[in-house]
């Protein structure tokens with residue numbers, strides 16, 4: 001940005017020095033506004049990168065227009081191209097647009113949006129990875145993104161320029177008609193309209209292609225950014241435990257990201273194009289209004305047509321705003337209700353068997369009916385509101401077609417304007433009105449955009465809060481210790497509401513000494529394991545874990561991901577980590593020989609396997625992963641005693657270097673552990689380890 005600011009300042013000085021004294025000298029306001037632009041660009045060093053791209057493109061626009069005008073003042077622009085040089089005021093208009101962008105960068109809601117949008121433009125991933133030679137040209141993907149937005153903005157500018165040329169074409173075409181000049185008419189068709197049309201198509205296609213590629217890649221990046229952040233450091237788990245106010249993260253990551261990107265691009269580029277259209281056509285319309293008197297009087301009003309268009313749009317905008325305001329809240333609610341309904345259905349699929357066994361269909365139907373009723377009631381509210389807005393919008397827009405003719409018609413009959421000017425005026429009036437009423441037509445988009453932005457912001461905030469849980473003292477500190485031991489010092493475990501449930505002053509678990517943790521239900525055994533595994537964020541004290549050693553925890557209800565059986569067994573290792581022969585041997589060891597030939601089968605294994613089979617599968621994972629420490633939280637509770645014994649024996653034989661720590665209620669488990677720790681709730685409601693006993697490890 002600094003460089004662009006310096007270039008603009010130097011160029012403006014050059015324009016000033018060079019063009020003065022020429023016959024067609026550049027108006028003084030052009031270099032002066034150039035200096036202002038340089039100042040703005042300098043100030044804008046710290047604003048959002050997304051907005052800086054827009055400012056940069058306005059700076060480029062300024063340099064092109066002012067540069068071309070300076071060349072023209074020396075007579076250096078070939079005659080054929082002279083018609084393409086925009087008027088000098090466009091250079092200054094670019095400066096005012098840049099000022100506007102700089103100004104809006106301070107508006108809170110714009111800041112919120114750019115905070116969501118900016119990270120992609122800083123992506124350091126290699127551009128070549130996704131964009132081939134184009135990416136290699138710019139280095140990082142972030143820079144490719146900047147270039148693509150710049151191209152999109154440039155194509156939009158060209159389209160506005162072409163629009164102006166079309167407007168002039170209207171005037172000349174209709175004047176040729178009024179004068180019954182066939183040569184001029186055909187010239188306008190073949191040599192003006194057709195070339196304009198070709199350019200128009202080329203730029204439309206370019207805009208469409210770059211815009212589409214950009215949106216797809218941005219969505220890929222942002223989606224990945226969100227689900228990585230959500231999953232990293234157990235943030236998704238902490239958000240659930242802490243009850244963070246961010247319902248349906250799945251919807252935020254899938255639907256909201258997509259619509260945020262679509263609307264950000266549509267609204268920002270449209271706004272920019274509308275602004276450029278507005279300024280250019282306002283100037284045109286102002287020029288056309290010369291000599292127009294206020295209807296019914298002899299009073300000349302400068303720029304009368306501009307004022308009429310402005311008044312027309314203003315009334316429309318205010319009324320639309322009043323009618324459409326409730327849509328923002330309704331759109332927000334709609335997203336939420338849809339997501340709740342989808343989630344209920346997905347959950348039902350997951351727990352189909354339990355619901356069928358409990359004959360819960362009626363209860364589920366009532367539940368689904370309830371959440372779907374929310375969806376429908378809100379849809380109806382939205383439709384009612386939309387009907388009002390659309391009804392108004394359609395009538396207002398349709399009226400705007402005839403309105404300029406109604407207004408300008410009398411001037412034509414008084415022969416103050418030609419037919420071409422009437423046509424040009426009507427077209428310019430509609431362009432000005434369309435730009436001014438951009439807010440009117442974009443109202444529904446803006447409303448749902450605001451809802452989307454809110455949902456992403458609350459999601460980011462919830463993730464931010466969850467990321468800090470358990471990181472500020474007092475918290476459970478997890479230290480890496482050189483000894484191969486798990487040590488607990490002054491550990492206090494709390495619930496999210498601050499209630500203390502467990503206290504352990506000192507506990508040392510040594511390698512090679514299997515430990516059984518007992519205690520009544522609810523005494524905090526699982527929560528202790530969560531703290532040992534480093535995912536429980538509430539409490540204080542210290543947990544020392546052996547440096548460079550692996551700790552694996554098997555919960556009572558194993559998680560079985562979607563996909564084939566091989567992937568389910570290898571989890572959390574990536575598919576292909578283990579040889580099929582090894583997997584098959586392990587399956588036989590844990591008592592699942594029937595699954596040996598089904599490694600490629602893609603089924604819903606979480607529902608297909610019995611509770612005991614799922615636990616065996618989880619133990620098979622541990623046998624494959626060979627952790628240094630294995631924490632078994634009632635991980636074999638669904639097995640019969642004999643199978644449980646076999647499984648424990650298999651662990652002891654196949655993982656001789658692994659230390660196991662188990663939670664279990666069965667007395668038979670004691671035989672596989674050298675030490676027992678009882679967590680007992682005390683009178684103050686806090687559990688403490690009251691009794692530890694050592695027993696000789698049984699052979700075999």
Ligand SMILES: Nc1ncnc2c1ncn2[C@@H]1O[C@H](COP(=O)(O)OP(=O)(O)OP(=O)(O)O)[C@@H](O)[C@H]1O
Pocket residue numbers: 241495496501519520521522523524525526527528
């Ligand atoms: N995320 C949570 N939010 C609030 N309370 C929780 C949460 N997780 C656990 N608790 C509470 O903490 C207490 C201890 O739970 P924990 O699961 O550790 O007990 P446990 O000793 O393993 O029980 P069981 O033997 O029945 O499995 C319980 O009262 C439980 O309701």
